[in-house]
Amino acid sequence: MRKPGRHFLQIPGPSTVPDRILRAIDQPVIDHRSPEFGDLGRRALEGIKTIFGTDANMIIYPASGTGAWEAALVNTMSAGDRVLMCETGHFAWLWQRLATRLGLQPELIDTDWRQAADVAAIEARLRADSSHEIKAVCVVHNETSTGCTSDIAAIREAMDGTGHPALLMVDTISSLGSVDYRHDAWGVDVTVGGSQKGLMLPPGLSFNAVSEKARAASVAADLPRSFWDWSEMIAANATGYFPYTPATNMLYGLVEAVDMLHEEGLEAVFARHKRHAEATRRAVTAWGLEVLCRVPDHYSPVLTAVLMPEGQSADVLRRTIHTEFNMSLGNGLGRLQDRVFRIGHLGDFNDLMLLGTLSGIEMGLARAGVPHERGGVQAALDFLSQTPDAAKAERAA
Numbered sequence: 001m002r003k004p005g006r007h008f009l010q011i012p013g014p015s016t017v018p019d020r021i022l023r024a025i026d027q028p029v030i031d032h033r034s035p036e037f038g039d040l041g042r043r044a045l046e047g048i049k050t051i052f053g054t055d056a057n058m059i060i061y062p063a064s065g066t067g068a069w070e071a072a073l074v075n076t077m078s079a080g081d082r083v084l085m086c087e088t089g090h091f092a093w094l095w096q097r098l099a100t101r102l103g104l105q106p107e108l109i110d111t112d113w114r115q116a117a118d119v120a121a122i123e124a125r126l127r128a129d130s131s132h133e134i135k136a137v138c139v140v141h142n143e144t145s146t147g148c149t150s151d152i153a154a155i156r157e158a159m160d161g162t163g164h165p166a167l168l169m170v171d172t173i174s175s176l177g178s179v180d181y182r183h184d185a186w187g188v189d190v191t192v193g194g195s196q197k198g199l200m201l202p203p204g205l206s207f208n209a210v211s212e213k214a215r216a217a218s219v220a221a222d223l224p225r226s227f228w229d230w231s232e233m234i235a236a237n238a239t240g241y242f243p244y245t246p247a248t249n250m251l252y253g254l255v256e257a258v259d260m261l262h263e264e265g266l267e268a269v270f271a272r273h274k275r276h277a278e279a280t281r282r283a284v285t286a287w288g289l290e291v292l293c294r295v296p297d298h299y300s301p302v303l304t305a306v307l308m309p310e311g312q313s314a315d316v317l318r319r320t321i322h323t324e325f326n327m328s329l330g331n332g333l334g335r336l337q338d339r340v341f342r343i344g345h346l347g348d349f350n351d352l353m354l355l356g357t358l359s360g361i362e363m364g365l366a367r368a369g370v371p372h373e374r375g376g377v378q379a380a381l382d383f384l385s386q387t388p389d390a391a392k393a394e395r396a397a
């Protein structure tokens with residue numbers, strides 16, 4: 001049956017792809033060994049560095065984010081290596097499972113899935129590891145299953161304080177292009193990114209930013225690797241080419257996405273995400289519902305996970321909203337299944353899209369018979385109208 005109007009894709013990735021990017025992708029496929037390809041490849045590789053905040057080597061894979069997770073580990077680790085991971089939520093847990101399957105020995109620092117990575121616990125574990133058996137610390141910057149964001153700069157500082165030589169690897173799949181991130185300045189060794197969240201692209205590209213230290217580690221690392229191998233990529237990328245067929249049309253989209261982020265200004269993009277997250281939390285609180293993240297310093301600018309009242313099904317609510325209002329919301333993952341729904345407020349997103357999203361939720365709560373207070377949309381509306389977008393105001397002045 002025809003559904004008039006657009007679908008609201010309010011999951012925390014894939015996010016809505018703006019028309020400009022769809023148009024950019026809509027090109028004839030070109031020969032990836034032709035002279036014109038080299039120019040596209042170079043522009044894509046140079047452009048994406050500015051979003052990762054790096055001058056280091058960038059790798060672009062024709063793969064989802066999971067591929068770039070695997071690439072980070074197989075390029076730097078050897079069989080049986082210990083890696084320290086922080087179980088901030090479902091995605092951190094999946095990365096740990098991947099490491100186990102590769103033959104590594106992950107060690108998990110757990111949380112209650114309602115806060116970000118525990119910096120002090122990482123520091124303590126590294127101090128206790130006097131023989132330096134831990135080869136890497138792996139952290140998810142923005143835990144998409146819980147809506148908690150970890151402080152990567154603080155983790156780097158804590159690691160430096162211990163003098164421990166472990167590599168620092170960070171998953172920015174759902175934060176890149178939405179939350180401030182600096183691969184070089186924060187001393188990250190491998191940053192893992194993906195295309196379909198803050199970068200506003202369709203799914204299909206993922207990234208590794210690679211520090212000199214990680215590059216050096218890759219020379220000695222002995223896990224088997226072929227498709228993910230950095231060295232062949234880096235050699236071919238020097239002239240803008242790839243060792244195998246790249247996702248050519250996605251690269252057109254990537255160049256456009258980078259341009260769009262800079263046209264708005266990265267600082268303005270990050271401020272916009274924070275402002276929408278705050279408006280969302282005000283709506284959730286006014287509904288009398290609870291934000292899953294319970295540490296205000298860890299609130300995610302990208303998404304808000306909302307706890308259902310006891311005995312209420314998040315999946316029934318999501319289904320009702322999908323059927324009645326043509327909007328997708330994120331589901332509860334892992335141990336949060338059916339307990340939370342997740343509101344994505346990332347990517348190419350503005351005030352009226354947020355208000356449409358929150359209206360759909362408020363109507364859905366009523367329609368599904370979930371006990372709540374009215375007035376969440378009003379609370380968000382009040383916040384947005386009283387708190388102008390600072391960057392926009394500056395430009396208008």
Ligand SMILES: *Cc1c(COP(=O)(O)O)cnc(C)c1O
Binds near residue numbers: 064194
């Ligand atoms: C989406 C996501 C992933 C998985 O990426 P895929 O593209 O689905 O493979 C990993 N980590 C985080 C934090 C994510 O948000």
